[in-house]
Amino acid sequence: MKVSVVIPVYNEEKYVKNCLDSLMKQEKKPDEIIVVDNNCTDKTISMVKKFKDVKIIQEKKQGIVHARNAGFNAATSEILARCDADTIMPVDWIKKIKNDFLKNNKIVGITPTFYIFDIPLVNKSLIPSKTFYFFSKLIIKIPSLIGPSMVITKAIWNKIKNEVCSDDESVHEDVDLAIHISKYGQIYLDQSIIVKISGRRIKYNPLSFFIEYPLRFFKMLKNH
Numbered sequence: 001m002k003v004s005v006v007i008p009v010y011n012e013e014k015y016v017k018n019c020l021d022s023l024m025k026q027e028k029k030p031d032e033i034i035v036v037d038n039n040c041t042d043k044t045i046s047m048v049k050k051f052k053d054v055k056i057i058q059e060k061k062q063g064i065v066h067a068r069n070a071g072f073n074a075a076t077s078e079i080l081a082r083c084d085a086d087t088i089m090p091v092d093w094i095k096k097i098k099n100d101f102l103k104n105n106k107i108v109g110i111t112p113t114f115y116i117f118d119i120p121l122v123n124k125s126l127i128p129s130k131t132f133y134f135f136s137k138l139i140i141k142i143p144s145l146i147g148p149s150m151v152i153t154k155a156i157w158n159k160i161k162n163e164v165c166s167d168d169e170s171v172h173e174d175v176d177l178a179i180h181i182s183k184y185g186q187i188y189l190d191q192s193i194i195v196k197i198s199g200r201r202i203k204y205n206p207l208s209f210f211i212e213y214p215l216r217f218f219k220m221l222k223n224h
């Protein structure tokens with residue numbers, strides 16, 4: 001079983017090195033790492049090029065959905081893992097992904113526990129993760145995938161890639177993807193996988209996070 005890791009990037013020079021370092025330190029190495037250049041204008045891509053065996057592709061159409069789709073379509077492994085450029089994975093991330101799929105053939109997606117590493121008040125607390133999944137199960141009846149660390153099978157991607165929504169302003173791409181794949185099997189919340197995610201959107205654009213994000217979520221649910 002092989003795993004491809006897809007990382008969409010747009011001007012992530014401050015974060016992408018730590019993300020790639022965490023992938024290089026995996027106990028079981030990813031079989032493929034694809035960085036999707038979504039029109040970067042900073043030093044992101046020159047930094048990525050310093051890492052051996054990382055494939056870089058371009059997606060000119062701006063937006064996380066388009067970058068993700070391009071990466072998933074280019075990936076060659078049976079398992080597709082996606083992470084944000086500001087996410088830091090635990091050393092056993094790939095190993096646990098493979099073990100989860102081997103243990104349960106009903107799984108079509110995996111989502112992790114997470115904590116925010118760069119906001120002092122909640123630093124290393126699992127409360128944001130528990131809160132998110134509580135409301136996810138309450139509202140959409142499943143543990144949602146999350147952009148910082150999501151995993152699906154290539155077979156499921158091929159089934160739903162023409163169904164997923166492509167407008168970043170109308171959907172949360174991770175929740176939208178979760179809703180589409182859940183028709184075909186189980187999304188497994190692996191609480192033993194704990195990824196470190198950035199809270200920079202909360203710090204630097206709180207109005208967007210606390211107002212625009214929820215409004216977009218309920219707009220998406222209405223459309224579904």
